[in-house]
Amino acid sequence: MATRTQLIPVIDMLGGQVVRGVGGNRAAYRPIVSALCQSSDPAVVGRVLCAHCAVAQLYVADLDALMGGEVQIEALRALLQAVPEVQELWLDGGFADAAAAATVVRALGELAPRVRPVFASETLRSREALAECFAQHPQAVLSLDRRGSERLDPAGCWDAPELWPQRVIVMTLERVGSGRGPDLQTLADVQARAPAAKLVGAGGLRSEADLAAAQAAGASAWLVASALHDLQLPAVAGSAA
Numbered sequence: 001m002a003t004r005t006q007l008i009p010v011i012d013m014l015g016g017q018v019v020r021g022v023g024g025n026r027a028a029y030r031p032i033v034s035a036l037c038q039s040s041d042p043a044v045v046g047r048v049l050c051a052h053c054a055v056a057q058l059y060v061a062d063l064d065a066l067m068g069g070e071v072q073i074e075a076l077r078a079l080l081q082a083v084p085e086v087q088e089l090w091l092d093g094g095f096a097d098a099a100a101a102a103t104v105v106r107a108l109g110e111l112a113p114r115v116r117p118v119f120a121s122e123t124l125r126s127r128e129a130l131a132e133c134f135a136q137h138p139q140a141v142l143s144l145d146r147r148g149s150e151r152l153d154p155a156g157c158w159d160a161p162e163l164w165p166q167r168v169i170v171m172t173l174e175r176v177g178s179g180r181g182p183d184l185q186t187l188a189d190v191q192a193r194a195p196a197a198k199l200v201g202a203g204g205l206r207s208e209a210d211l212a213a214a215q216a217a218g219a220s221a222w223l224v225a226s227a228l229h230d231l232q233l234p235a236v237a238g239s240a241a
Helices: 042-053 073-082 098-107 109-114 127-136 184-193 208-217
Strands: 006-014 017-020 057-062 088-092 115-120 141-147 167-172 198-202 219-224
Touching: 006 042, 017 042, 042 057, 042 073, 057 073, 073 088, 073 109, 098 109, 098 115, 098 127, 109 115, 115 127, 127 141, 167 184, 184 198, 184 208, 208 219
Parallel strands: 006 057, 006 219, 057 088, 088 115, 115 141, 141 167, 167 198, 198 219
Antiparallel strands: 006 017
């Protein structure tokens, strides 16, 4: 039997608060209102999400950095300290290249070994930077980003599968928080181009049925936020949620 597609909870962090992501329109995101907890503090939300899903991975999108600001180092530090069970914090900090990620990782000091940079096609500056990222950060993750039919990809990452790492996120931004269901066709297209990659879907997941469909389509994991906060996906058996 195939391994069940894993849920990786997501925190979208803006101005030190967790916000609800909808359709990739980041400027319009508002502090999270959740049935799981009564807080938008990243440390509190992180603890609750990880307990609900009984996982050791957490994905964080630093929206301040993605919109041209500074990475929220102190908020990230507090979050990592609040969730010691998280072995891998996947961090999309708007990195243009390997050096930008290395600067952030160093700033986190003793917490740095638990951080996995996410290099996103949306923000990588060049094809050369793509190659350097995974040479210098072999445990990092690539995110192939698109909105509708548009690839968010100034560096040409989508057309360089020979440079992709083992773990690849297929991010369909218009599906995020939309309740429209996952984009399984794009996932299948990426899988056909990189059969050995472990694909992680992102956007649109609503239910256990969607999760089963994602598994059938070949997703090893799925990034999820809204469906957790809205109690559309139950707590994992044995979790503390």
